[in-house]
Amino acid sequence: MLTAKEGWLRKNHKSGTWAAANARRWFVSDGFHVFYYEDNTKSSVRGHFDLRNVTSIRPSADAAAPSAIDLEVAQQSTERRAKRLIISFVTAPDDMASWLRLWCSAVHPRYVDEKLKPSADPALHAHFNTAHAEQPAPSAKLNRFSRKWSQTRVLTPRASSKDLTDQLDTPRETPRAAPPPSAAPPPPAAAPPPPSAAAADEDVTFEVTVPEGVKPGDKLQATTPAGVKVKLVVPENAEPGMSLTFTLPKGGEKPPPPPTDQAAIAIQSRMRGMKARKKEEGGGAGAAGGAPQGPPPTPDEQKAAIALQSQFRGHVVRNEQQEQSRLQWMEYYKQPHVADFEKARELAVSPEEEDAIEAAKMIWADEEARRVKWFKHYLDRGNLKEAAKLVVTPLEEARLIMAQVRASNGLCACFVGESKQALEARREEKFKDAIKLYEWDIAETLALSAEEIQDVEDSKLRVDLMNAAKVKGEFDKALAYTITLAEREAIEASRAEVEATLQSATAEQAAAAAKMQARVRGQKVRGEKEKEKMEKASIVVQKQFRAHADREQEEERRRITWMHWHLQQKEFDKALELAITKDERQVITDAKAKAQFPDLCKCFNLKPRPVGRKEKFIAAIRNYDWDTAQLLAVSDEEREDLEDSKNRVAWMLHYTADGKKEEALALAITDEEKAEIESKG
Template sequence: MMTMTKEGWCLKTHRGSKFNKRSERRYFKLEGFNVAYFKKDTLADRTGKFDLRKVTEISACAGEDSDADLVLVLPGKRICVKFEADAEAWKTLMCSAAAQSAVAADLQAYHSEEMHAAFSGTYAAQKGVSSASVLKYTSGASFLTSPRAETPKATAPKPAPAPEAVAPAARSLAPKSRDVEPEAVATTAAAEYATEAPAASPIPAEEAPAAPAASPRKEKKSPRKSKTKAAPAPAPEPAPVSSAASDEELEANRKEWYNFAMENKDLQMAKELYVGHEEEARVKALEAEAATGCAAAGDAELEAARVEWLEFHVKAGEYEDALQMCVDDKDYALVHDAQEANRGEWLAHSLASEDVYSAGNYAVTEEELAAVEDLKIKKELKAGNYGKAKKLAKTPAQHELVDASEEAARKVWLDYHTQAGEFKEAGKYTVSDGEAAALKAAEAAYHESERATTFEAALAAGKYEQAKKLASGEAELAQLDAKREADRKEWFNYSMDTGDFKNCYVYAISEEEEAAVKAAEEAYPEKCRVEWLTFYLAESDWKHARDLCVTEAEYADVDAKQAAQRKANIAAAKEAGDFKKAAKLAEADDEKDDVAQAEEAHTEKSRQDWLSYYIEVSDYSKAVGMCITPEEEAGVDEKFEAKRVAYVAEMCKQGKFHVAKQYALNEEEIAKCDEHEEAQQEASRLEWFDFYLSECKFDKAGELACTTEEFARVGAEESSFNEKCRLEWLSHHTAKGDYESALGLVVSSEEQ
């Protein structure tokens, strides 16, 4: 059995934009001829719908829509769709549901006559849905009709919507629906017209509509302030229906809303609700009445709204919508002039940006077409396509422009190849004997420059044979000989210094140089011995140094340097505290005694350092353990006693008397701690006593009073404060005229 329903996620174009530039993900549901799409797969938040029977064209996508699978064109709507899964099944269902004439040739394979017949048989009675959005589809720049084509006129003027039945508030110049996303508005407005008959009345059964303002659909408002107009009679109150309404009740509800739409001349609602030929005839009559124009109907309000909508669409560049508002030649001329001005602007922009294709679409007049041809020639010249430019040139001026550009390019290439040393290529661009002679001279100069450069390089690299072949003139030959002789001497001296006497004889060219080589060769072994002896002395390698000695002076020098090095090593070991190493290096008795004394001094210094450290950190047991004389022990005791006394005093100062008493060693120190504690407590008591008196907290001050004078002071302060308060309240009540309260505060006849 054929299935004629399908659901799944797809990508679609957004508000008529190009698919490759912007698309949005929607959940599509195909049921018979009707297709709806939603934001969620729970079928919530429907954003649009269309009827496959109304598709005028269905084809494969190309150009800026090439990423999509299908493009469907409907009245007032164009949708590009890409299926995320099962694309073949989707194409078969949509192409089969649409009329065969609407399916493009490259998609005819997806159109099944058998399935089309099944659609028509199963869903013949299926109610159609409107595919138009709340905001009309506005063509973008890519869908502009050719400026050369004659501007079509609308078959009939589109009347403006009726004004609100209730007194309207001031509105902005733009329609209210334009402030909302088109699909979002479509969801709220179109959702109230389901494809099937509604399950219940749009108005609660208990509450009838008061006026057309409660209409279940949103009307298009006038962009200007509407005048108050008497509200028509309200729609008759529908009978209450249950949630499980019968077909008769649903039909009665439909008729009720249909009559409501006809009475209020809501053509869109009436078209969506009519059933049968009689109701269709009434709708067509209403449409014909509206087509006669607002002025013919005698409704000045509608005519004013039409004019304002016309001006609005023209200003917004929505010319197709503006044409729907035209009713006479003046209106069509207004739209045509605006379109022409817009075309001129786009033409100027295309010419300035060198967009030949767009400029050709916008050009209309001979002058504009000539400007486009000039632009084509300039672009070809800019690309270096002079052959194409010549074919495009038609006027003498254009031919002159091409010839001048080609000549300028020829000279540029001639100079380029000449400077690059490509003289064969440059010769192709010469056109006169003068240019040929100049090129020949430039070539000669270039080769001479190359020869001189190569000669200098060969000379510097010591390639004398190559330099000789490149030499030109006596001066360069002399330069070559001088360089060869300087290099020979340099190598002769280098071989002499490195002991390469075999090469020295090769480089020697005179008897004096040969004699010098022979003398150097005889002296070379002694020279090497002295250099190695010096090296071993520097490295303190006394054994190898002594092996190379040949004189008593050299032996004595080695012994002296060895002894000096040994003493330096002993001093370094003592400095580092490595006395074992120093003792091992010491040979003489005085050296051994010196090492022993240094070790004793180092040990004593370390003991003194640790003794001072333990005293500093108050580690008495370890400090005593470091002492070696009774005097040192007495000194430790004295220092620790001083630290104890200072600590007791510090604890008393900080008010930590319990800690101080722990470190007190006799009754006298404890008594001093008690005295400090009592003095501090007394000072604190007096400080809090004065504080409570200053804050007028006399009860707390009385608790801290200890002497008769302090009790008397608390009483005096409290009496003074109470008297002050009594006088202030007496003045306050008197000033406010509250004499009863004031008399309650009087204490003397004078005050009374």
């Protein structure tokens, strides 16, 4: 069974709320390990945790997070929460079910919310415990000073186990649908059957304490209160005194079966005992042709046996039909033109079938690598007709179109296959479709002119701003960024969902709101009293400050008068020493340039304006325009850069106001900042 998966998901930032900050990350789930990276190159890890240390997995309580779950991860083998993650599947809605099946099966059943328990697969849970029980657990805290992740203890240690419970002679599972047509190459008509593992309604969790003298790898034998014997393998890093937990299907608390089923079970039990005694005694009176031992079955037992045999014969026929359907679908998924090996592996029921699927996958991977290699070879050599035969993905089609467009400038249409006008029209159509579908890699490949390259950057920024506004609940602002009907419908749907959630407040929420209002009113009264105290204190401070303010106003008037006088006398250096604001320095600099180069064309004085999003972001930080920089920040690094810049400027101004010139100069970056600090020194 598949215990690994990777793909794009979105998560919150540093255990905060979804509206505060969230980012797209490349998640890699391998066994019990979950790592998430900056992008799909996996070069920069942003965090990790172990599914055995998850103490809660449930639907997200954050209304701003679309299609999301909440994960709480413990640390140091205790249930104390170390990290809270909000993970949204909005980037891959089709994969949400497979992600939930994978994680809900790996997390201990006691920590899975009731709403998500249908996503858990007991067979996959057992496979996790068998295949990955000895995996070391990565810590939930990222160590930024080491390239190797740190380990931690496991909250719910696992051990490989076998199903030791006896099964009934007759299967009890529900018969499946009829098989599809027998032809394998086309997709079967019937829906594919679900995985064959049957899940119990509930699991019972047991704990075993590791005794003294036991080492990792040793086997422990335990007996449950119901009398079931279980063998456990002591996992790695287990120490004497630690508790090992394991789960078994909950069978002892089910309601008693009806009288007919009880009679059938009694018959089966009696028949098993007779067979066992015959083997031990070498044949008894019944084998020699005499009368059978024991009392004859009652009429109820005979009726139950007849009904059970009738049901079993029909069930066998349906099972045979379902088996044919399963094999046909599995062979269909293994075909090279389908290559959906994950679904084929879900239908496998034996190690031999899984090995056959893995072998088919390896053959397909080799063929795919050869195809990609030859496609690149033909594309580099200009053999576009042969390259066109090997195109499979939309990105490869975009690369072929660009090669054809470039080749059409110097070749006849007979070599390329289409005229230059037709190729250009097809390129523009694919380019516009890629932007509408947010396929940025294809759009960047098809962009030919500087305007189209800038269009891609602007579109990416527009979509990021639209999504950020939608996440924050600013739907009117998000609608202002939309350009297509589908985007507007998606925004309106999100607005309707949020409004419906807000309107569905329960009586408990109303009571909680009343308590909160009472608390707020009390805080408001205390705040008014504090405000009154502050006003009285401010009156005293204002009296002391007025004289100081008058002196400062007089100094400011004298500074401006002398600065203008030096400017009129063309003493620009002295005027710059008295300048404080950027506008004053700009006026003096322009006057100085005009005096030095009076005949210079004005077009040479034009400063290059920022073009792309990054340039605008840098310019906003240099101009202390924090609101614009906040809107332009996209990645976590840019948000951290913005916060660092705001703190740096705040401390620089604080040191400057206190007369700490050296500390302020240590924080200055630009020449304007240094000149301003020197002028005030």
